[in-house]
Amino acid sequence: MVLLDRKRPILLLTLGILLLIPGHLHGSEIVVEPEISEVKVYINGAEVLRKFKVDVPQGRSRIIVQGIPSQVSDFDAYTSQRGSDIRVVDTSTVTRYTTEPFSEAILEIDERIEALNQKIRLHEDDLKSIDMELKFVQKLVEHYPTHNIHQSTDVATSVDIADEVLNLVRNRSKNALEAKRATSIELRNSNTELDSLEKERGAMGGEQRRFTDLSLGIVASQSSTTEFVVSYFVRTSSWRPRYSAYLDSNTNKVTIFHDAVVYQRSPEPWNEVMLTLTTANPRRIANPPQLFSHFVDKQESVSAVAMAGVGSRPRETLSVSDADFAEAAPSVETASFAYTTVFEPNEPQSVDNNNSEHGIVGLGTYEFNDVKVTTTVIPRHDDLGYLAAQFTFDGQFPLPGGNMRCFVDGSYVGKVIVSTINPNKEVSLPLGRDDMIGVTLESQGGTKGREGFFRNRKVEETYFLVTIQNHRSTPSSIEVLDYYPVSRHDDVEVEVHSDATPPDKKDVDDRPGRLAWIKTVGPNESWKIVQRYSVSYPRDSDITTSYNR
Secondary structure, three states: OOOOOOHHHHHHHHHHHHHOOOOOOEEEEEEEOOOHHHHHHEEEEEEEEEEEEEOOOOOOOOEEEEEEEEEOEEEEEEEEOOOOOEEEEEEEEEEEEEOOOHHHHHHHHHHHHHHHHHHHHHHHHHHHHHHHHHHHHHEEEEEHHHHHHHHOOOHHHHHHHHHHHHHHHHHHHHHHHHHHHHHHHHHHHHHHHHHHHHHHOOOOOOOOHHHHHHHEEEEEOOEEEEEEEEEEEEEEEEEEEEEEEEEEEEEEEEEEEEEEEEEEEOOEEEEEEEEEEOOOOOOOOOOOOOHHHHHHOOOOOOHHOOOOOOOOOOOOOOOHHHHHHHOOOOOOOOOOOOOOOEOOOOOOOEEEOOOOOOOOOOOOEEEEEOOEEEEEEEOOHHHHHOEEOOOOOOOOOOOOOOEEEEEEOEEEEEEEEEEOOOOEEEEEEEEEOOOEEEEEEEOOOEEEEEEEOOEEEEEEEEEEEEEEEEOOOOOEEEEEEOOOOOOOOOOEEEOOOEEEEEOOOHHHHHHOOOEEEEEEEOOOOOEEEEEEEEEEEEOEEEEOHHHHO
């Protein structure tokens, strides 16, 4: 393998010219520098592929693949040729430094950055050592007065020992605190200098001063022209689906445009490469998980386990509510799909590595006719109606969950988050507020008092009127949601009054007491719903209201 010598520019220039020739054979080594040909982008991470063809001689040879950034790892190399005529039998990597004029300054500043990092690590070690010394002094103060000083029967001796201990503590703690203060100042100054150097280094440009040479050992039963693939994984890239949904309320037609956005901050840009977007798992783990034997033992008390010896830990049974878990769990965005879906844009893409968004359009367009459009009203929540379109997704492949921008009759109404949409499944697509539906809720008085002179019970009555107004020139399907309280005690009774409007559905979505009134309201027509019920309970008690989501 040819090593680059920074002091021999003529040799460097000659070698650089030779490297411009793909598949250049140097002795028993074939030196190539292939461009990125394809990138497979996952929900988390990306696989970069460099493909190249070389004339492989019979027997043993070696291919040196150059031009790979030194920051990447997790290499894989293989031949796309089927059969066992040519095999990759070993791989190794060597870091190569560029010798361009600008790299001298970069190398110098990198050396200064590395020296500062070592200095900072030493300061941090010193601070840990000083903290240990202060803890030792604290233990000394706690130990000697109770176990050493009072053991002496001579009062004068006790006073001398006490003075000696106090002087020792005073001097040791003073020296330690002074050293900690000075070390902290040096650490702060070093960090400030490091920040300045790193900013200066970043302003020098995006060129890399280090590259990785990947050496491939090849065995061929016969000479042939063969295509090889070198791939490596980068974790600083990802993609997310992005959808736009358009509803035409006059024809009840929904059109969904499926696009994507790619993020990447890898060590190199992707210039005019074929991108593949996939929901597959990129962990490259081929083995299934292992299943171990599980045993059930009698649980001892916490105190018994704690006394079992050093290193043993008591096992506790915890009861954690959903609210506690939601508050304690870290907020981590995750993505999981039951199916692997692959999307291949038709044209090559160029994606810069500055972590900006790169949009890709045209992954799919889906049209749904005669969609059932319903406006849902929850009057006790607010005076708004919310549109939703119900249809069956007839696509061939699942659509991964993501953000969807919603438009109704050409106007943007908001953004929603949709879960994975699977083929042949019913979809309810929220489409934001319905400004063409008016909602009013009027209290009809509700009462509180006793129920009779002898029963000694309290009564709380809920009584209101809901009016729905359709301002469209076409009929609108309306769904009104409300509830009756559900008693879980014999002493608490719920009575629905006879003048209340009977609901069309009860226990909606298997939620006890949840009600739904459903009606198609004509153009410029109104619909009135009376909601009236009473809750009675013993006078000497109170009631509390709880709910589940």
